Amino acid sequence: MPHNISLITTIAAALGAGLLFGYLATRLRLPALVGYLAAGIIIGPATPGFVADTALASQLAEIGVMLMMFGVGLHFSLDDLWAVRKVALPGAVLQIAVATALGMGLAHYWGWSIGGGLVFGLALSVASTVVLLRALEERGILDSFNGRIAVGWLVVEDLVTVLVLVLLPALAGSLGGEAIDAHGGHGGGGDLWTTLAVTLGQVTAFIVLMLVVGRKLFPWILWQVARTNSRELFTLCVIAAAVGIAYASTHYFGVSFALGAFFAGMVLRESALAHRAAEESLPLRDAFAVLFFVSVGMLFEPSILIEQPLKLLAVVAIIVVGKSMAAFLLVLVLRYPAKTALMVSASLAQIGEFSFILAALGLSLKLMPVEGQSLILAGAIISIALNPVVFRLTKPLERWLGNNTALAAKFDRPADPLAELPTTVPHEHLRGQVVLVGYGRVGCRIAAALKEKGISFVVAEQNREVVDQLRKDGVHAVAGNAGEPAVLIQAHIAHASMLVIATPDTFHVRTMIETARALNPNIKTVVRTHSDEEADLLRNERAGEIFMGEQELAKGMTTYVLDSLSKSDKGHAQ
Numbered sequence: 001m002p003h004n005i006s007l008i009t010t011i012a013a014a015l016g017a018g019l020l021f022g023y024l025a026t027r028l029r030l031p032a033l034v035g036y037l038a039a040g041i042i043i044g045p046a047t048p049g050f051v052a053d054t055a056l057a058s059q060l061a062e063i064g065v066m067l068m069m070f071g072v073g074l075h076f077s078l079d080d081l082w083a084v085r086k087v088a089l090p091g092a093v094l095q096i097a098v099a100t101a102l103g104m105g106l107a108h109y110w111g112w113s114i115g116g117g118l119v120f121g122l123a124l125s126v127a128s129t130v131v132l133l134r135a136l137e138e139r140g141i142l143d144s145f146n147g148r149i150a151v152g153w154l155v156v157e158d159l160v161t162v163l164v165l166v167l168l169p170a171l172a173g174s175l176g177g178e179a180i181d182a183h184g185g186h187g188g189g190g191d192l193w194t195t196l197a198v199t200l201g202q203v204t205a206f207i208v209l210m211l212v213v214g215r216k217l218f219p220w221i222l223w224q225v226a227r228t229n230s231r232e233l234f235t236l237c238v239i240a241a242a243v244g245i246a247y248a249s250t251h252y253f254g255v256s257f258a259l260g261a262f263f264a265g266m267v268l269r270e271s272a273l274a275h276r277a278a279e280e281s282l283p284l285r286d287a288f289a290v291l292f293f294v295s296v297g298m299l300f301e302p303s304i305l306i307e308q309p310l311k312l313l314a315v316v317a318i319i320v321v322g323k324s325m326a327a328f329l330l331v332l333v334l335r336y337p338a339k340t341a342l343m344v345s346a347s348l349a350q351i352g353e354f355s356f357i358l359a360a361l362g363l364s365l366k367l368m369p370v371e372g373q374s375l376i377l378a379g380a381i382i383s384i385a386l387n388p389v390v391f392r393l394t395k396p397l398e399r400w401l402g403n404n405t406a407l408a409a410k411f412d413r414p415a416d417p418l419a420e421l422p423t424t425v426p427h428e429h430l431r432g433q434v435v436l437v438g439y440g441r442v443g444c445r446i447a448a449a450l451k452e453k454g455i456s457f458v459v460a461e462q463n464r465e466v467v468d469q470l471r472k473d474g475v476h477a478v479a480g481n482a483g484e485p486a487v488l489i490q491a492h493i494a495h496a497s498m499l500v501i502a503t504p505d506t507f508h509v510r511t512m513i514e515t516a517r518a519l520n521p522n523i524k525t526v527v528r529t530h531s532d533e534e535a536d537l538l539r540n541e542r543a544g545e546i547f548m549g550e551q552e553l554a555k556g557m558t559t560y561v562l563d564s565l566s567k568s569d570k571g572h573a574q
Contacts, residue, residue: 010052011060013043014294015287022290031388033134033293037381040297047302054298061295063243064288065353066261068130070242071285072151073265074278086465087340088152091330095153095348096160098326099125102318107372110311115175116372119168119362123376124318126161128352129154129258130292131384135347135391144503145440145462146340150347153327155262161354162256163199165361172365199254206253210263214245218264219271226273235280241268242281258353292353296381299356304378308371315379320386324349337462337481342394349390350383351376418467418479420490421458425476429456430492437482437512438503439466442528446502447475458491485515494519499544500526513544 017039025035043052103121104114112120132154136142142151218241225237242264249260268277304312324345331341359376362368421430434450434457436443443459450457459477461467470477480487482501493499499516501509509527516523525544539546 006053007056010056011291013050013052014039014057014060014291017043018290018294031385033131033388034385036290036293037297037300037385040294041300041302042297043294044298044300046300052298054295057291057295057298060288061292061353062257064285064290064292065130065258066243066246067239067281067285067288068133068292069258069261070246070265071278071281072129072133073262073267074269074274083463083465084149084152087149087331087334087336088156091327091334091344092153092156093160094330095323095327096122096125096157098330099318099323102322106314106318112369112372113176113367115172115365115367116362116369118175119358119365119368120372120376122161122164123355123358123362123372124315124351124379125323126157126352126354126358127154127323127348127350128354128380128384129158130289131350131352131387132347134289135387139391141343146343149336149340150344153344153347158256158259158262158354159203161358162203162254162259165256165357167199168361169365172367175367202253203255206249206255206260207263210245210267214263214267215270218245218267219273222268222271222273222277226276231280234276238268238277238281239284256354293384296352296356296377296384299377300381301374301377304374308375311375312378312382315375316382316386319351319379319383320349320390324390335464337484339398339481339483340462342398346387346390346394350387351380352384355380418464418471418477419487421476421478421492422471429476430458431495432497433457433492433495434498434500435460435488435491435493435496435516437461437499437501438528439463439470439477440503443502446500451475458496460487460491483511488512488515489519493523496520496523498524498526502528 018036021035021039021042022032023035025038026032040057041047043050045051045054100118100121103124104117107117107120108114129151132150133142136147136150141147222234222237222241225233228234242261245264246257246260249255249263250257253260268274271277327348328341328345331344332338355376359368359373363370363373434455436447436450436457437460439447439459439461443461447457447459457476459467459470459475460482461470461477461479462481464479467477467479478487478490480490482488482491482503488499493516496516499512501512509529513525513527516525527544527546529546
């Protein structure tokens with residue numbers, strides 16, 4: 001043809017192959033993303049036949065990462081990130097250190113240089129935010145407490161990786177590689193402390209600019225566009241903000257595309273139109289997420305499975321087992337429940353986009369051999385494919401821990417003062433009280449109404465920081481997963497008048513109700529759920545009063561509309 005259509009060809013081939021293999025994967029009861037990865041291998045350079053443009057595919061995948069991180073920012077407020085800082089910040093930093101040490105030890109055993117081992121270990125230590133978000137969204141736990149911890153953990157990992165990507169060129173010369181100066185030339189490097197100061201200054205300037213100026217400016221722009229009543233202009237504004245801010249963050253501040261898009265979503269979340277923005281951008285986010293997984297598959301070298309099977313097995317073991325175990329133990333050491341530890345460890349049992357970027361940088365700096373990039377890519381694909389299986393294993397493991405009380409006691413938080421009600425709580429406040437499970441957006445409003453009416457209540461909440469603050473505010477609260485009988489016992493469920501389950505995480509609802517009724521047969525139960533299937537199941541099991549978000553919103557709006565119309569008719573009649 002007289003003109004170049006490689007972009008159109010790449011998009012058509014990637015989406016078409018992704019659809020076909022994604023469908024086949026779901027028919028085989030496998031995650032769709034396994035099909036997307038297979039599609040990438042088929043249209044990639046490692047297999048015969050049609051070969052898509054790898055460079056174009058990687059750029060399209062980068063847009064997918066931007067849009068996905070933008071969606072996270074729309075749902076993840078600064079308050080959410082701050083609420084999990086005490087577990088996400090130390091946990092992520094220590095987990096990166098442990099996983100990097102494991103990777104360096106393996107590379108040293110293979111005879112690689114210290115610099116090559118460092119890049120290799122760092123690449124194995126950082127999980128894919130895109131894969132995590134897909135896993136949490138599919139399970140409906142993105143907005144749960146454990147989901148916020150997992151996302152916060154990966155945000156910290158992204159921040160650490162951004163710092164590494166900027167500092168590594170300056171350190172390459174001393175690590176046995178080839179230093180690159182600020183203009184991309186070889187042999188520079190510059191002073192490490194100067195580079196560090198400049199990097200921190202750029203990142204700080206970007207964050208301050210977004211939080212001080214962006215939180216006011218971009219929601220205002222969104223409102224101005226929304227007033228035109230043009231849906232296409234509104235969608236264009238949302239996408240332009242996501243991609244434009246991501247690009248500007250990289251071009252002017254040296255921040256990654258992913259992190260820039262994340263903060264773009266965070267500032268737009270300040271607008272009342274955030275929900276509409278998320279809904280309008282969802283189809284495009286999904287399409288480009290498919291392109292991301294297909295592009296990963298295109299980079300895969302199947303020959304590594306035959307040429308280096310033992311090395312690949314060791315890499316996968318570090319990603320899926322070593323890193324996950326480190327995260328599991330760190331969360332327990334930070335005095336969080338075993339359920340939270342299992343969720344975080346499953347979330348981190350894979351690597352993705354930042355690992356590819358680190359591997360490419362390691363090659364350009366001549367720190368890591370080409371073999372290292374092939375092992376990282378193969379490990380990423382295998383770990384991404386295995387990640388849904390790892391997530392599914394958390395439920396039987398959690399049940400097994402629950403059935404083995406002696407073992408569960410070893411994993412429990414030792415001598416945690418927040419796990420028990422203080423002895424100073426008046427006895428009369430623990431008779432006929434309401435036990436409120438969850439203190440999120442719904443729970444806090446229920447608590448405020450109970451407090452206003454002078455009704456005694458005890459809050460059971462997994463977030464220890466929230467429990468600590470509640471106690472400082474004079475509210476009776478215990479820290480822990482209410483799915484564990486010990487937590488409800490500490491809330492004196494045996495003498496309560498009502499159990500109100502206001503948490504969006506409904507996995508342990510039936511266990512909570514069974515425990516409550518076993519200790520208090522006459523107790524009333526009220527349950528919040530977002531799933532029609534879950535609501536039907538709970539009604540069949542006579543779980544008490546069931547409330548669904550959309551239904552209750554519709555009822556409230558309907559009541560208001562009818563009341564308003566009734567008053568209006570009466571006014572006209574008079």
